[in-house]
Amino acid sequence: MNLQFxxxxxxxxxLKLWLPILQSPLEDLERIFKxxxxxxxxxxxKSKQERSYTPSYNSYxxxxxxxxxxxxxxxxxxxxxxxISNQLGAPLFPTPKSQNIAHEILLHINDEGYFEGDITKxxxxxxxxxxxxxxxxxxxxxxxxxxxxxxxxxESFLFQLSNLELEEDxxxxxxxxxxxxxxxxxxxxxxxFKDGKKVIKKFNSPPAIEYLDDSQTxxxxxxxxxxxxxxxxxxxxxxxxxxxxxxxxxxxxxLKDKIKEARDLVNLLELRKSTLYKLxxxxxxxxxxxxxGSDLNPLTMAxxxxxxxxxESTISRAVSNKYIKCRRxxxxxxxxxxxxxxxxxxxxxxxxxxxxAISNESKKTPLTDQNLVDLILQRYDVKVxxxxxxxxxxLLDIPSSKVRKKIYKLEL
Numbered sequence: 001m002n003l004q005f006x007x008x009x010x011x012x013x014x015l016k017l018w019l020p021i022l023q024s025p026l027e028d029l030e031r032i033f034k035x036x037x038x039x040x041x042x043x044x045x046k047s048k049q050e051r052s053y054t055p056s057y058n059s060y061x062x063x064x065x066x067x068x069x070x071x072x073x074x075x076x077x078x079x080x081x082x083x084i085s086n087q088l089g090a091p092l093f094p095t096p097k098s099q100n101i102a103h104e105i106l107l108h109i110n111d112e113g114y115f116e117g118d119i120t121k122x123x124x125x126x127x128x129x130x131x132x133x134x135x136x137x138x139x140x141x142x143x144x145x146x147x148x149x150x151x152x153x154x155e156s157f158l159f160q161l162s163n164l165e166l167e168e169d170x171x172x173x174x175x176x177x178x179x180x181x182x183x184x185x186x187x188x189x190x191x192x193f194k195d196g197k198k199v200i201k202k203f204n205s206p207p208a209i210e211y212l213d214d215s216q217t218x219x220x221x222x223x224x225x226x227x228x229x230x231x232x233x234x235x236x237x238x239x240x241x242x243x244x245x246x247x248x249x250x251x252x253x254x255l256k257d258k259i260k261e262a263r264d265l266v267n268l269l270e271l272r273k274s275t276l277y278k279l280x281x282x283x284x285x286x287x288x289x290x291x292x293g294s295d296l297n298p299l300t301m302a303x304x305x306x307x308x309x310x311x312e313s314t315i316s317r318a319v320s321n322k323y324i325k326c327r328r329x330x331x332x333x334x335x336x337x338x339x340x341x342x343x344x345x346x347x348x349x350x351x352x353x354x355x356x357a358i359s360n361e362s363k364k365t366p367l368t369d370q371n372l373v374d375l376i377l378q379r380y381d382v383k384v385x386x387x388x389x390x391x392x393x394x395l396l397d398i399p400s401s402k403v404r405k406k407i408y409k410l411e412l
Contacts, residue, residue, distance in 0.1 A: 018268050022275065025079050025321035026238045027219045033240040033265070042262040046241035079321055080113065080211045081106065084143060092139045101126055101136045105149060107316045111332060113148045113208030147207030153397065154181055160203045174199050182403055220325035222280050226291035230284050234273055242266055279318055282307055283336050291326055295349040296338050345382050351392050353379065358398055363408035366401040369393065
């Protein structure tokens with residue numbers, strides 16, 4: 001019984017170390033292991049200044065000198081995930097259950113700060129009700145940056161409004177403007193219209209915009225090349241150099257635990273590489289057409305989890321804040337997952353078609369949602385209901401044909 005307890009305790013410790021290592025962005029690994037080396041005398045960490053930089057992506061970037069390579073590193077900047085994660089405690093989330101659900105919600109927040117998860121699935125996973133999960137999600141309205149965790153632009157603005165101290169009549173009027181955001185100009189004669197617009201203009205759109213500003217310094221975990229064969233290269237340049245020092249035998253339990261922890265950390269860093277490699281290999285195999293210039297195929301995290309033998313939540317953690325670079329650019333791993341609208345046609349493909357069609361539409365007679373339904377049927381032989389097109393258009397933040405026509409007139 002005592003041995004079983006120790007084994008369980010050891011497994012819990014390894015998991016506690018493993019999940020942050022798996023989930024953290026590549027650029028945060030240096031800081032994580034540097035901090036661990038301060039806490040553990042047996043974990044030897046070699047700083048960036050002591051390392052020789054030999055970027056493993058010369059075939060993509062060409063020759064790059066050491067100084068410019070170092071200048072591109074994001075230093076001491078917390079990720080959006082870290083900022084939010086540090087706030088998921090009392091008093092907003094006072095119980096272990098609410099905290100676990102809040103962390104699960106965080107896993108489904110995209111790079112712009114919007115929630116993309118399924119409330120019902122989370123409720124089932126934590127054996128609770130949709131109402132309880134939704135209640136937890138709405139508490140995100142009080143986190144910083146404000147607006148994080150909303151399902152769309154409108155709710156994000158409402159979250160941000162709820163944190164302002166305004167006169168009641170102005171507060172209620174701004175609320176009305178937000179709820180009618182697409183047609184807010186119809187209130188232009190209201191005496192508070194100018195003040196209301198000033199308030200809204202100060203809101204972050206999207207809510208995580210301050211974290212998107214650093215997109216030019218995104219560091220890919222892997223480089224992918226697809227020709228006759230699939231080539232996946234680990235970006236080793238950003239992995240910290242860590243070793244176990246002085247692994248001597250000791251009867252001191254505390255020292256033994258520290259030595260074991262140091263060994264675990266070294267092994268878990270390698271496990272991060274191999275896990276992500278397997279994950280990316282599956283994604284590339286499933287989305288080969290994308291890498292040679294076509295659209296994405298339908299692919300869910302559940303499918304990948306099943307193929308790799310992982311839990312879906314592990315896949316969700318693994319793809320969080322991870323990027324690959326290929327000839328088409330830099331892409332987040334999350335972007336490769338897209339639902340199937342019809343056999344072989346993904347929602348991403350339909351969304352891309354909508355964007356392209358609208359970008360090339362006549363400014364005098366913009367495409368209606370029904371026009372788009374007809375074009376999609378013609379192009380893909382897929383019957384999509386009009387409300388689905390409306391939903392996709394709103395997700396793409398594209399106004400209706402009537403609003404676009406008004407905008408085009410203003411441009412003339």
